[in-house]
Amino acid sequence: MTVDRKKDEVADYTLRLNDSEVERYRLMAALAEERERDKWTAAGAVPGARIADVGCGPGAIAVRLADIVAPDGAVWAVDRDDEALAVASALAERTGVPVHTSVGPADATGLDEGSFDLVMLRHVLAHNGGREQAIVDHLAELAKPGGGTVYLADVDMSSFRLRGAPAVYDEMDERYREMHRRRGNDLTIGTRLDELLTAAGLEVVAYEGHINVMAPPPGMRGPAWAARDALLAEGLATPEDIARWDDAFQKTEEIRSGLRFFGATFVAFGRRAV
Numbered sequence: 001m002t003v004d005r006k007k008d009e010v011a012d013y014t015l016r017l018n019d020s021e022v023e024r025y026r027l028m029a030a031l032a033e034e035r036e037r038d039k040w041t042a043a044g045a046v047p048g049a050r051i052a053d054v055g056c057g058p059g060a061i062a063v064r065l066a067d068i069v070a071p072d073g074a075v076w077a078v079d080r081d082d083e084a085l086a087v088a089s090a091l092a093e094r095t096g097v098p099v100h101t102s103v104g105p106a107d108a109t110g111l112d113e114g115s116f117d118l119v120m121l122r123h124v125l126a127h128n129g130g131r132e133q134a135i136v137d138h139l140a141e142l143a144k145p146g147g148g149t150v151y152l153a154d155v156d157m158s159s160f161r162l163r164g165a166p167a168v169y170d171e172m173d174e175r176y177r178e179m180h181r182r183r184g185n186d187l188t189i190g191t192r193l194d195e196l197l198t199a200a201g202l203e204v205v206a207y208e209g210h211i212n213v214m215a216p217p218p219g220m221r222g223p224a225w226a227a228r229d230a231l232l233a234e235g236l237a238t239p240e241d242i243a244r245w246d247d248a249f250q251k252t253e254e255i256r257s258g259l260r261f262f263g264a265t266f267v268a269f270g271r272r273a274v
Contacts, residue, residue: 022058022087023217029060031212036267039206043149043269044118048072052116052142055079055106055124059088066097076100078109107135116142122153129184133199140200143272150202151269157187159264162222164257166248175236176224190266202270209266216259221249
């Protein structure tokens with residue numbers, strides 16, 4: 001395990017990485033691999049490959065990719081947040097796979113250009129309003145000329161639902177969406193992945209979408225709840241709001257009848273010719 005730190009490039013992380021949130025990432029990673037494994041293979045996630053997982057978060061995808069490319073390949077996991085990388089490093093150590101980690105933003109990772117068989121970016125573009133094309137352009141530069149690929153996955157939050165949620169969920173969700181509106185983020189960015197790849201000079205090989213359906217484990221309340229600290233910091237929620245939302249969810253979770261998350265995810269990958 002190698003860890004590089006560039007503290008001047010670290011930005012605040014939107015999501016609170018407590019145990020339930022890390023578990024949410026792991027469940028999402030398992031679902032992603034189940035649905036997308038064939039696409040990962042077609043994009044270059046094969047034994048011996050060099051892969052960059054940009055915006056890796058707590059590393060749930062990175063360790064799965066590292067297991068695929070072992071023993072001769074390698075995965076470089078990059079994130080802008082020290083806390084997320086610490087979780088990713090610990091997860092890799094527990095899993096027993098080699099992952100190299102470094103701090104950096106998605107549009108200036110510091111990785112060697114033209115050196116990766118596959119560059120993956122998942123659920124990052126929706127949180128980087130105004131920088132989406134710059135990010136994908138940078139990822140395209142990291143891919144190997146003559147066949148390296150860039151693989152994108154992101155959401156259409158207009159489709160997101162939590163069936164069986166307490167009444168306060170809609171209020172919490174609207175505050176979360178307002179936070180993203182203020183930041184200039186596009187929560188439907190998944191519907192533009194092919195355009196971003198094409199504008200970066202890549203040939204779009206695959207582009208598709210699907211609906212995820214997930215029964216949340218206890219404590220998993222979606223990205224709006226995970227972003228509650230950011231909502232507080234931006235004046236979109238008060239401590240009293242958080243306590244009220246928490247109380248409502250606890251009462252619902254005691255029953256846990258019919259709780260289901262629904263949300264559309266889009267994936268696309270493009271290949272670099274030169």
